[in-house]
Amino acid sequence: xxxxxxxxxxxxxxxxxxxxxxxxxxxxxxxxxxxxxxxxxxxxxxxxxxxxxxxxxxxxxxxxxxxxxxxxxxxxxxxxxxxxxxxxxxxxxxxxxxxxxxxxxxxxxxxxxxxxxxxxxxxxxxxxxxxxxxxxxxxxxxxxxxxxxxxxxxxxxxxxxxxxxxxxxxxxxxxxxxxxxxxxxxxxxxxxxxxxxxxxxxxxxxxxxxxxxxxxxxxxxxxxxxxxxxxxxxxxxxxxxxxxxxxxxxxxxxxxxxxxxxxxxxxxxxxxxxxxxxxxxxxxxxxxxxxxxxxxxxxxxxxxxxxxxxxxxxxxxxxxxxxxxxxxxxxxxxxxxxxxxxxxxxxxxxxxxxxxxxxxxxxxxxxxxxxxxxxxxxxxxxxxxxxxxxxxxxxxxxxxxxxxxxxxxxxxxxxxxxxxxxxxxxxxxxxxxxxxxxxxxxxxxxxxxxxxxxxxxxxxxxxxxxxxxxxxxxxxxxxxxxxxxxxxxxxxxxxxxxxxxxxxxxxxxxxxxxxxxxxxxxxxxxxxxxxxxxxxxxxxxxxxxxxxxxxxxxxxxxxxxxxxxxxxxxxxxxxxxxxxxxxxxxxxxxxxxxxxxx
Numbered sequence: 001x002x003x004x005x006x007x008x009x010x011x012x013x014x015x016x017x018x019x020x021x022x023x024x025x026x027x028x029x030x031x032x033x034x035x036x037x038x039x040x041x042x043x044x045x046x047x048x049x050x051x052x053x054x055x056x057x058x059x060x061x062x063x064x065x066x067x068x069x070x071x072x073x074x075x076x077x078x079x080x081x082x083x084x085x086x087x088x089x090x091x092x093x094x095x096x097x098x099x100x101x102x103x104x105x106x107x108x109x110x111x112x113x114x115x116x117x118x119x120x121x122x123x124x125x126x127x128x129x130x131x132x133x134x135x136x137x138x139x140x141x142x143x144x145x146x147x148x149x150x151x152x153x154x155x156x157x158x159x160x161x162x163x164x165x166x167x168x169x170x171x172x173x174x175x176x177x178x179x180x181x182x183x184x185x186x187x188x189x190x191x192x193x194x195x196x197x198x199x200x201x202x203x204x205x206x207x208x209x210x211x212x213x214x215x216x217x218x219x220x221x222x223x224x225x226x227x228x229x230x231x232x233x234x235x236x237x238x239x240x241x242x243x244x245x246x247x248x249x250x251x252x253x254x255x256x257x258x259x260x261x262x263x264x265x266x267x268x269x270x271x272x273x274x275x276x277x278x279x280x281x282x283x284x285x286x287x288x289x290x291x292x293x294x295x296x297x298x299x300x301x302x303x304x305x306x307x308x309x310x311x312x313x314x315x316x317x318x319x320x321x322x323x324x325x326x327x328x329x330x331x332x333x334x335x336x337x338x339x340x341x342x343x344x345x346x347x348x349x350x351x352x353x354x355x356x357x358x359x360x361x362x363x364x365x366x367x368x369x370x371x372x373x374x375x376x377x378x379x380x381x382x383x384x385x386x387x388x389x390x391x392x393x394x395x396x397x398x399x400x401x402x403x404x405x406x407x408x409x410x411x412x413x414x415x416x417x418x419x420x421x422x423x424x425x426x427x428x429x430x431x432x433x434x435x436x437x438x439x440x441x442x443x444x445x446x447x448x449x450x451x452x453x454x455x456x457x458x459x460x461x462x463x464x465x466x467x468x469x470x471x472x473x474x475x476x477x478x479x480x481x482x483x484x485x486x487x488x489x490x491x492x493x494x495x496x497x498x499x500x501x502x503x504x505x506x507x508x509x510x511x512x513x514x515x516x517x518x519x520x521x522x523x524x525x526x527x528x529x530x531x532x533x534x535x536x537x538x539x540x541x542x543x544x545x546x547x548x549x550x551x552x553x554x555x556x557x558x559x560x561x562x563x564x565x566x567x568x569x570x571x572x573x574x575x576x577x578x579x580x581x582x583x584x585x586x587x588x589x590x591x592x593x594x595x596x597x598x
Contacts, residue, residue, distance in 0.1 A: 001187055003179060003487040005524075012212060014187055015219045020044045021398065022388060023208055023223035025194040025237065027051075028058035029174045030372030031229035033381035033405075035188060036181040040404040041385065045186040046221055048210050050193035052493045053178055056231045058374075059171035059497050060305070060339025062253060062281055062292040065090060065098055065375050066165060080128045086379050087166060088130065093378075093409045094168075095421040096450030097176060100135070101167040101283065102267040106145060106322070109156040112272045115139070118161045125163070135164035148267065151325040165268065167283060170374055171497035172448070175486060177377075179411035190487050192219075194237070197226070197366070204365035214489060224396050225388055228368040232302045232342045238368040241360035246344045252298035254311035256291050257335040257503050263289040263319075263326055271322050280318050288334070288504050291315055298340055307336040309548045335503045335545045344370070359384055378405050412450030428453050435460040441474045449481070456481050469522075470515045475508070479516060483523060491517045492538045502545050513538060 001011040022038050024031045027049025035047045049055075065087050091098050107115045122137035138161070145160040146152060178188050191213040198207040198220065207222040228237045235241060235248045242248060269282040278294045293315055298305070312330065319328055360368045367388070372380055382403040392398040409415075415424040425446050432442020435457040446453045456477040468476045482488035482498040494516060495502045501509040517538065521531050 001182065002485070003182055003188070004484050005488055006484070008189075008487065008489070009215070011187070012189060012192070012217075012219065015046065015189075015210070015221050018044060018046070018187070018222075020046045020187075020221070020223035021225065021392060021400075022046075023221050023226045024048070024229055025208065025227065026229035026231060026234075027053040027174070027178065027188065027190060028056050028229065028231050028372070029054070029170070029177070029374055029377045030058075030231070030369055030380065031227075032058075032174050032177040032181065033372075033377040034227065034229060034369070034384055035186045036177050036184070036408075036410070037378075037381040037385040037403060037405050038388065039181045039184040039186040040408060041389070041400040041402070043400060045181065046223065047178070047181070047186060047188040048192045048194050048208065048221065049188075049190045050213065052190050052490070052497055053188075053487070054171040054174035054497055055493075057339040057341045058174045058231070060253070060337050061170045061374060062255065062283070063168055063170045063285075063290075064101075064165055064281065064283070065168050080125060081130070082379065083375055084125075084128065084130050087375055089406060090375070090378065091166060092417045093405075093407070094173065094176065094413045095415060095418045096412050096447065097169050097173045097410075099167045101165050102162055103165045103270050104140075104145070104149070104160050104162050104267050105270045106152060106160045107158040108153075109158060111156075113161070115159050115161075122161055122163055131164070138162040149265070149269070149323075151264070151323045153322050153324055162267070167268075167285070168374065169448075169500060171500070173374065173410075175497065176411040176413070179486065180408070180413075183411065188487075191489060194230075197364075198222075199364065203363075224392060224398075226366055227384075227388070228366055229372070231372070232340050234342065234368055234370055238360065238362055238366055240362040240364075241368045241370060242344065248342050249345050250298045250302060250340050250342055252296060252300075252305055252311075252338050252340050254293055254296075254307045254315060254338045255336060256307065256312065256315050256333050258289050258291070258328065258332055259334055260284070260287045260289055262328060262332045263291075263323075265289045269322075271318075273318060280315070280322075282319070285504060290503070291319060293318070302340050304544070305338040305340045306544045306549045307338050309550055311338070312336070312548045330548075333546075335506050336548070337503060337545060342371075359387060381405070409451075412452040414451040424451070431457055432460075436463070437473060445474060445477065452481075452485070455485065469519050471512060471519065475512060475516075479519060483520075488520075490534050490537060491520055492534070492541045494520075495538065496541060502541060506546075510542075513542075 001014060021043040022045050024035055024045065024047040027047055031047055031049070035045050039045045066083070105113050105118060107113050107118065119137070119139050125131070126136045140148070140160045140162065142157050142159050145157060146154060182188050193211045193213055194208045195211050196209045197205045198209060200206045205226045207220050208226055210219050210221050212219065228234055230237060232250060265282060265284045268284065270279060272279055280291065280293050282289060282291045312333070316328055316330070320326065360370060362368065369384055382405065385403065389400045392400065415421045425443065428446035429439055429442045431454070432446065433439060437445070437460060445456055449456060459477050459480050460473060463473060463476060471479065478499055479494060482494055486498060488494055488498060491513070495509050495513070517531065517535050526534070
């Protein structure tokens with residue numbers, strides 16, 4: 001199968017024809033990693049995600065591939081070594097979605113980071129994690145720090161340490177893993193919701209009853225093993241996976257985005273809160289800077305977490321405490337996002353820690369993976385699939401090979417590794433210029449799509465103004481590619497997870513959201529009601545990203561407000577401002593059939 005949205009209705013029929021070795025519920029980083037590992041070993045794999053891929057915590061993180069420094073503080077030496085090596089592996093397999101990022105840790109009088117202890121700690125970390133020579137820690141004096149970041153609070157400053165972390169696009173990382181899994185034979189579907197299970201006569205799970213949220217059709221997905229990797233929803237499916245005496249709680253991480261004009265920053269910053277209990281990251285990304293705080297307990301809606309007024313006020317206070325010269329206000333905030341994850345805690349408060357095991361097999365045979373992180377997704381997947389291989393061998397007599405993902409690039413990662421990536425980009429830029437893009441446009445697209453860039457350039461070679469429907473060429477290429485290769489089904493998914501524009505290029509999103517919705521409406525032959533619905537989703541995403549909520553209250557648009565919001569799109573489709581030079585626009589619904597011209 002492919003991830004062409006046009007082929008979805010045909011592809012989803014495969015679920016009726018196959019009996020899978022492994023059925024995975026959850027299309028976040030954990031489910032994606034397991035799907036790739038299992039498919040690369042030759043398993044028949046199905047993956048079901050009820051929303052868009054990476055729509056949960058996997059697309060709402062701080063977008064960092066951490067190297068395990070936090071484990072050193074707890075003297076977890078083995079974890080430091082494993083995490084550092086795993087990060088290096090990910091960088092080799094996915095240099096197009098992972099970037100080196102210098103991280104500065106200021107030392108303040110009374111803070112949790114002291115000059116001597118941090119210097120020694122980072123030196124030990126460099127050794128244990130196998131950090132390359134050009135990435136090893138640097139220690140700066142107070143004057144040097146203020147020269148690098150003049151906005152930093154001078155009072156109590158003793159100096160700073162600099163080390164290298166890796167930044168990623170979490171949603172695209174997850175998506176590229178899924179794309180590679182599909183290339184290796186996995187059947188992966190977004191907007192396919194696991195609703196219940198079928199059981200064999202012995203009471204073991206033998207199939208998932210799944211509902212296609214795009215058509216409302218129901219499918220029975222049969223598999224030898226069903227794996228629950230639904231993140232914050234894992235215990236909804238498998239409450240038996242919770243050990244006696246423990247309980248599930250939810251934590252939220254909040255993030256704010258600023259323009260570099262308001263928050264200029266070259267190197268990332270890592271500092272603690274006044275109580276030294278939480279860490280705050282300030283990270284540059286293009287012409288924006290985003291700030292995230294480590295998680296706090298959360299009791300709101302898991303499906304729609306949002307930055308609250310309390311989150312916003314707290315983050316602004318922390319930023320202005322350490323960088324008072326910026327004097328940031330709520331007016332400085334361009335966008336925001338929040339993510340929710342589950343944790344297991346001791347409900348009797350005896351000091352007992354949460355479960356160490358990440359894998360639970362309950363009495364009905366359901367396999368549940370209880371947690372996962374961006375940095376360790378590949379290693380976690382390897383250990384989980386190793387157990388699944390053993391289980392399939394002992395119970396079904398099936399044999400599968402060893403893990404392949406240590407040296408397997410994800411989709412777009414066939415660029416010659418981290419060392420060959422720069423040369424790859426230069427060659428791609430030349431090809432992009434030949435395909436009618438500017439040098440900067442070609443470079444930016446190549447940096448995002450890696451070795452998949454040729455598919456965008458091929459579209460560019462034949463693109464015409466009539467086909468582009470008012471979209472600038474780079475955005476048109478991204479939209480076409482997402483529709484044809486990334487299972488793009490809704491406009492909000494394009495602006496949030498395929499491009500990140502809702503967070504990091506809000507002005508361009510607002511400028512072209514009508515054109516994107518119009519293009520997709522014609523492509524899928526949407527009805528007026530569908531246009532209203534999908535445009536309402538987009539408007540709500542925009543509102544949520546730019547307006548804090550009170551006490552995690554989620555606002556919904558009324559039907560009247562939906563109609564008003566969709567009116568410009570409907571008007572553009574019904575009466576386009578510029579005719580398409582007489583060319584008839586052929587549309588396709590998601591079954592692949594040609595539709596009427598709009």
